[in-house]
Amino acid sequence: MANNARKGVKMSEKEIRKLDVRGEICPYPMLKTNEELDSDKDINILEVLTDHSPALSTIPPQALKRGYEVEIDEIDNSEWKITLKKDG
Incomplete structure (x- = not known):
């Protein structure tokens, strides 16, 4: 079973939410x-x-439909971080 963690981190005025769907x-x-x-x-x-x-x-594609910019970074071998940023 996956360890699904959700947490928010304040950086400047924007909150960065994290969603862990590994597994x-x-x-x-x-x-x-x-x-x-x-x-x-x-x-x-x-x-x-x-x-x-x-x-x-x-x-x-789902994020783009919702107006988010998408950035994908490989953070480890076979592990990625998909960053969704609200456009505008």
């Missing part, structure tokens, strides 16, 4: 990301941690 397989990383974005419309930055490479092609 989850599709469609759950995308669904949990959507749930997180739906839970608070004021999220400016969401960092999603995943170790499931198909999530790299499912999360970004």
Whole structure:
């Protein structure tokens, strides 16, 4: 079972939310990301941690539809951070 952690970190005036979906397989990383974005419309930055490479092609299109910019960084071998930033 995955360790799903959610926490917020204040940086300047923008809160960075973190969502850990490592250990989850599709469609759950995308669904949990959507749930997180739906839970608070004021999220400016969401960092999603995943170790499931198909999530790299499912999360970004959903985020773009919601008006988020997307940045993907490999943080470890087979582990990525998908950063969603509110456009504007």
